[in-house]
Amino acid sequence: xxxxxxxxxxxxVFIQSKPGQSFKHAGAIHAFDREMAIENARDTYTRRGEGSxxxxxxxxxxxSVTPNEEGYFxxxxxxxxxxxPTFYEMPEGVKHM
Amino acid sequence: MLNRIVxxxxxxxxxSLISQEELLLEFENKINAEQKIEPLDWMPDEYRNHLIRxxxxxxxxxxxxxxxxxxxxxxxxxxxxxxxxxxxxxxxxGHGLYLYSAAETLGVSRDQYIQWLHEGKAKYAxxxxxxxxxWADMGAIGWLVDGAAITNQVSLQRTSYGPxxxxxxxxxxxxxxxxxxxxxxxxxxxEGTKDQQEMAQDALNRWWWPALxxxxxxxxxxxxxxxxMKWKIKRETNDHLRQKFINKTIPQAELIGLKIPDSNVVKLxxxxxxxxxxxxxxxxxxxxxxxxxxxxxxxxxxxxxxEGAWVRExxxxxxxx
Numbered sequence: 001x002x003x004x005x006x007x008x009x010x011x012x013v014f015i016q017s018k019p020g021q022s023f024k025h026a027g028a029i030h031a032f033d034r035e036m037a038i039e040n041a042r043d044t045y046t047r048r049g050e051g052s053x054x055x056x057x058x059x060x061x062x063x064s065v066t067p068n069e070e071g072y073f074x075x076x077x078x079x080x081x082x083x084x085p086t087f088y089e090m091p092e093g094v095k096h097m
Numbered sequence: 098m099l100n101r102i103v104x105x106x107x108x109x110x111x112x113s114l115i116s117q118e119e120l121l122l123e124f125e126n127k128i129n130a131e132q133k134i135e136p137l138d139w140m141p142d143e144y145r146n147h148l149i150r151x152x153x154x155x156x157x158x159x160x161x162x163x164x165x166x167x168x169x170x171x172x173x174x175x176x177x178x179x180x181x182x183x184x185x186x187x188x189x190x191g192h193g194l195y196l197y198s199a200a201e202t203l204g205v206s207r208d209q210y211i212q213w214l215h216e217g218k219a220k221y222a223x224x225x226x227x228x229x230x231x232w233a234d235m236g237a238i239g240w241l242v243d244g245a246a247i248t249n250q251v252s253l254q255r256t257s258y259g260p261x262x263x264x265x266x267x268x269x270x271x272x273x274x275x276x277x278x279x280x281x282x283x284x285x286x287x288e289g290t291k292d293q294q295e296m297a298q299d300a301l302n303r304w305w306w307p308a309l310x311x312x313x314x315x316x317x318x319x320x321x322x323x324x325x326m327k328w329k330i331k332r333e334t335n336d337h338l339r340q341k342f343i344n345k346t347i348p349q350a351e352l353i354g355l356k357i358p359d360s361n362v363v364k365l366x367x368x369x370x371x372x373x374x375x376x377x378x379x380x381x382x383x384x385x386x387x388x389x390x391x392x393x394x395x396x397x398x399x400x401x402x403x404e405g406a407w408v409r410e411x412x413x414x415x416x417x418x
Contacts, residue, residue, distance in 0.1 A: 066137040
């Protein structure tokens with residue numbers, strides 16, 4: 001399927017709703033180049049002032065891990081409970097910690 | 098759609114270790130726990146195929162739905178109404194794009210989806226096979242057709258497939274403008290001359306039943322409903338959603354002096370109405386391709402898709418990958 005694709009490449013769209021906030025995935029668009037991609041993303045996902053910032057990236061350039069692989073992939077860090085502040089014992093009465 | 102590089106590596110490991118039954122159990126546990134299914138998660142073929150059919154039909158409906166309204170852009174009665182209509186139709190195109198990109202995460206290309214539409218293998222909402230004959234139809238379509246669509250889409254925000262659910266949230270935010278602009282047109286006409294009132298009533302008469310048909314066959318005649326409900330693709334049944342829409346819409350009609358074209362409407366309680374049954378012969382006739390505009394709608398789409406081929410070609414040539 002899709003061998004006759006004439007619709008351009010697939011790009012993922014990320015929107016920053018306000019300055020200072022993280023960019024959030026919004027969806028995807030098709031485009032033939034970077035300029036067309038950012039313009040199509042604007043026309044498709046920000047018709048109502050949804051964003052102050054916009055990223056587009058070719059879908060094929062995204063490397064991902066899904067919840068299914070969680071077990072294998074995140075194992076190396078899951079056993080390091082001392083990374084969390086709640087791991088540590090604190091003396092009674094300590095402030096601003 | 099996210100790529101599959103990492104997936105491929107772990108997928109091999111996973112499928113060799115876990116049986117189909119275990120995968121199905123894990124999948125159904127996730128659904129029962131109200132967790133969303135994401136594109137690269139394991140899913141039964143039947144679930145994927147149901148989504149491919151339903152989401153592409155939904156996407157095609159948004160795009161084909163631009164045609165009856167596009168018919169009135171050049172004849173909108175004021176600059177205000179023309180600008181609104183243009184913005185609404187642009188939204189419908191946008192909704193089609195949200196849905197196509199969500200549907201593409203199922204592993205089918207957009208070209209393929211469009212080809213299935215052109216071959217008649219994929220359907221779109223039958224309601225768009227009715228013609229938009231007067232300006233009042235712009236009111237009736239926004240109020241009733243978008244109103245019915247919203248009722249369905251609000252429910253689908255909770256669908257179990259993540260990309261579909263997210264597209265629905267985005268679409269629902271935008272749709273309420275569509276319904277309000279339609280209702281405003283109807284209201285203004287009902288406040289107008291006798292001719293305008295008759296035109297509005299005529300539009301309601303013609304769009305009421307097709308709008309009720311948008312929810313699909315009775316649950317008892319809807320063979321695919323059961324799995325779709327079990328796997329939470331659909332969250333509410335056709336009949337339930339239709340009744341919700343009827344209960345909302347009848348008071349809206351009465352408020353502006355319109356009469357529902359059904360002599361058997363009975364108010365059962367405060368917000369619950371009984372209506373006549375739908376003419377299912379007409380429903381199936383239109384679904385099966387014999388409505389007033391089926392041929393015209395598809396021919397129009399095919400024509401402009403083909404005539405746009407040179408644009409896509411030159412874009413790809415001038416911007417090699």
